Amino acid sequence: MSNVRCIGLDVHAETIAVAVAEPDGDVRSLGVIPNRPASIQKLVKKLGPTELLRVNRRNSLSTATAAAFKNHQTVERRDAQS
16 A cells, blocks of 8 residues: 555635545545745645655645745646536
8 A cells, every 4th residue: 555645725815725645545635824935834744754745725826835845846726617
């Protein structure tokens, strides 16, 4: 079984809603954080090693969010279609 955690980010101008799918299949919300560099850095540290994360985002990715995940190469853009 893989130890990869899948992270979902719903990015807005002021906030980011965060969800995680654990390797065992458990999916849960981690809540909403401010869309600020310090909050994003704290989230990245909380989530664990970036090489074990796969991140998907919705809407526009802020500069701060992109910078926090800059060493992670699997950030994908998923624009809302609805």
